[in-house]
Amino acid sequence: MYVAVKGGEKAIKNAHRLLAEKRRGPKEIPELSITQIKEQLSLSVSRVMAEGSLFDEDLAALAIKQARGDLIEAIFLIRAYRTTLPRLAYSLPIRTDKMNVERRVSATYKDLPGGQILGPTFDYTHRLLDFDLMEASDDDLSEEVSTDAEGLKTEKTTQPSDTGMPRVLGGLLNNEGLIQAETLPENEEEHPVGDLTREPLEFPVDRDQRLQNLARGDEGFILSLGYSTQRGYARNHAFVGEIRLGTVSIEIQPPELGFAIDIGDLEITECETVNQFQGSKTEPPQFTRGYGLVFGQNERKAISMALVDRALRAKEMGEDIVAPAQDEEFVMSHSDNIQATGFVEHIKLPHYVDFQAELGLVRRMREEQQTPSTQQSQTQQAAE
């Protein structure tokens, strides 16, 4: 005799216990520390902070540990924590032109004021497994690496970087009026920057909300969309005007003080692309822009974001919307990996009831098909 399935409560408890055991692994292997993750898996930490949209390296590292290295799960942990945090203040806009630069490259100029600084990049490594890393060994690193910007520059002719590092698009191209200017709303009181985590998404949206969505969006999704624009689905001929990685200071200006105070540093990667020129009867030909900004070090995401941002500006540029990357409803509704993973995975939850309803219908339709006489009478009934 069938007994209704009971014991969900006990099963859940035991599943959680098993999960905790799996996370820890064999006890004879030392447990990972948060500092190890933070310092040695820093690019994972970057991604979790960016897509979790919370800049906190320790919490991101904790989330990675708790999620057994599943970064989307870690991002989810951070998001669920972030949503409970109070908003104490809004910062002033960060100044990336004042960035303490660790890496800065431009693909559009061989050399430029401030120079090309390679920084810590995989770009020119040969992707050969380094078997020496199989064993813990710090021998190779005994030699001090020059982190001095001068030593990381590709050209020796440029002026030293301490004289400033003007942005390629804003400072250098804009002088000649060759590139579309970024316009700010005249009055920020009337046009406050949108926040998708505080107001519901309603289409059509402005660029501020699109950029926020892309910055939080799944790296893989944004990467593929950016890639699709390069392969002809809304091609926009992008050049990387500039990528910069480094720390910027974050400032708030409490109303009672009347001046800004520095409350800490933020590591970010910024990418600005120079895109195909356009012109009209009234406007001379000009380059256009795409913009990408992410927490931590993640050039792949920053470049992809800039490509997609440019594609999404189709409407304002008067371009036909012909490809997925230009379609803000498509992009913004599907970019969030926490929403996506939840909804995709939820189909493993019980659906007995819906399935039962479908089973009944399919059985009934098959019956009708197999016995033509009944079908006739059914149709007759239906016609009544």
Added chain:
Amino acid sequence: MSQSTTASSYNYAYLDEQTKRMIRRALLKAVAIPGYQVPFAGREMPMPYGWGTGGVQVTATVIGPSDTLKVIDQGSDDTTNAVSIRQFFEKTADIDTTEKTKDATVIQTRHRIPEETLTEGQILVYQVPIPEPLRFLEPRETETRKMHALEEYGLMHVKLYEDISRHGHIATTYAYPVKVNGRYVMDPSPTPKFDNPKMDNCAALQLFGAGREKRIYAIPPYTKVQSLDFEDHPFEIQSWDQDCALCGSTDSFLDEVILDDKGNRMFVCSDSDYCQSRQDGSMPSSVEHTLSQASQMQSVNSEASK
């Protein structure tokens, strides 16, 4: 983090009061315009999207210490996700829970409406995956909002008509679209169409939360809810040849349980509280009364027996 510190460092019922206020405003608007989808700034919840984050946010917003909560999934209080959500509120809202439909003041549900008639003062909170009934006919939100605004529901009727011409029936068995208060076409969430008649003129307040899609909608008590159909193809609900193998009910929604690999199966009530009460002989008489109210059911039963 131990469980106790986790619970105490969050606000009552998890959400902060400002968020609750924002959701309450959306709920008030939803009640004022029955069936209309109100956008709200849904928060990330500590359970995944698709697990009922919309319903959880609505419940967290309307619940108070004096409430008694019942959570069901697929009609049952003991399915894993129902257990998990119930525990969430036990932990964060310090609340009494129950499995008895009649004892609950707030019932959060996924995919079913309890068999027992709901009463005045009760709130039924639905978890909704896709709130837009027109979504599979038109993927764009900008378009579907326009269609609702213009009351342009022809596309839905064409879809139902095409079903009839192709299959001889309307081939929608769950999430069967309804028209609320003669105005908005609404998705009842993926409840089987068997439950649609229970929504009509219901004494309880029905609230719908879609967390991922960030929409809230509502049916105030005693509102007309009409399942879409045609004069010559009236709406009808599912029926079974068997009775419930445990309680003998002839008019509840049955789940099929596979007994072996030889095709043997049995049917049992999907509503576990209803089934248990009948087995205990404690079913209030009002239930029999309501079930006989569903006149469509009678006609379906007689048709099936032909």
